[in-house]
Amino acid sequence: MIETTAIQPPVLLTDDQVGGFVARGYHLVEPDFPKGFNEAVFEDIRRLERHPGNGILDAVPRLYEVYDHPAVRGALISLLGEDYRMNPHRHLHENPPGSQSQGWHQDGTNVRHHQVWTVLAMYYPHDVPAENGPTVVMPGTHFRNAPTDRLQTYANLKGQVALTVKAGTVAITHYDLWHAMSLNRAATPRYMLKFLFDRQSPPVRPSWNHSPDADKVVRKWITGMVGSQGYCSDYYKEWELRLEMWRWITGHPTTIPPGAFKDILG
Numbered sequence: 001m002i003e004t005t006a007i008q009p010p011v012l013l014t015d016d017q018v019g020g021f022v023a024r025g026y027h028l029v030e031p032d033f034p035k036g037f038n039e040a041v042f043e044d045i046r047r048l049e050r051h052p053g054n055g056i057l058d059a060v061p062r063l064y065e066v067y068d069h070p071a072v073r074g075a076l077i078s079l080l081g082e083d084y085r086m087n088p089h090r091h092l093h094e095n096p097p098g099s100q101s102q103g104w105h106q107d108g109t110n111v112r113h114h115q116v117w118t119v120l121a122m123y124y125p126h127d128v129p130a131e132n133g134p135t136v137v138m139p140g141t142h143f144r145n146a147p148t149d150r151l152q153t154y155a156n157l158k159g160q161v162a163l164t165v166k167a168g169t170v171a172i173t174h175y176d177l178w179h180a181m182s183l184n185r186a187a188t189p190r191y192m193l194k195f196l197f198d199r200q201s202p203p204v205r206p207s208w209n210h211s212p213d214a215d216k217v218v219r220k221w222i223t224g225m226v227g228s229q230g231y232c233s234d235y236y237k238e239w240e241l242r243l244e245m246w247r248w249i250t251g252h253p254t255t256i257p258p259g260a261f262k263d264i265l266g
């Protein structure tokens with residue numbers, strides 16, 4: 001008899017989680033990898049003799065298990081549709097002890113939009129406490145196309161979030177989200193595997209665990225304060241943009257006239 005390993009069904013996101021992604025521009029997945037898995041990846045990386053560039057998947061084949069995990073696949077299907085693809089560009093980011101922090105930036109070129117075509121999926125094979133040089137993200141900035149030279153002059157931003165994560169976390173971010181590597185004050189390097197995933201076709205219906213009551217659930221994300229803690233006017237200036245993204249990803253190819261969110265969400 002031939003034994004086959006059953007492929008586990010993907011764990012799709014909820015309306016609340018997709019709403020959170022739309023408003024903040026990122027979502028954290030904490031897959032339940034088998035005991036010892038993250039440690040094994042960590043060891044594989046430490047044993048690499050040279051940086052493999054895009055060859056990291058062949059150099060550390062265990063990484064297939066990260067991106068095939070039902071929780072990771074489910075999140076990617078939810079945000080990019082069932083036919084999403086892994087992009088050939090991927091990179092092992094080492095943040096060595098004593099590093100300088102990186103400037104705020106957006107990856108890719110300055111062709112930005114309010115849709116979800118590409119995400120970064122950053123996997124951390126070990127715990128990343130604050131002193132170990134976490135990736136820092138600025139919630140809500142995937143809606144802001146900032147000149148790269150201007151971004152470089154920004155330092156700590158009110159409301160920035162350091163991704164202090166536990167081993168095995170996969171941080172999925174909108175491709176346009178502002179982010180940066182922070183300085184590593186610890187004695188050990190910080191590793192992060194950055195993989196990109198691309199949507200192949202525009203959404204025609206929600207590809208997550210969607211309920212008919214979704215609009216009630218996401219209203220708090222569309223109109224809630226994201227990013228700066230405390231009053232700032234940007235949060236309501238983004239309402240229309242968030243709604244535009246939410247409508248697009250649920251399969252409504254529509255442009256929202258200014259102020260129309262009240263008619264749509266009640």
Ligand SMILES: O=C(O)CCC(=O)C(=O)O
Pocket residue numbers: 093094095107134135136179180181182192
């Ligand atoms: O290493 C990190 O935390 C982020 C690195 C990064 O964003 C980059 O090099 O583009």
Ligand SMILES: [Fe+2]
Pocket residue numbers: 105106107179
């Ligand atoms: Fe980056």
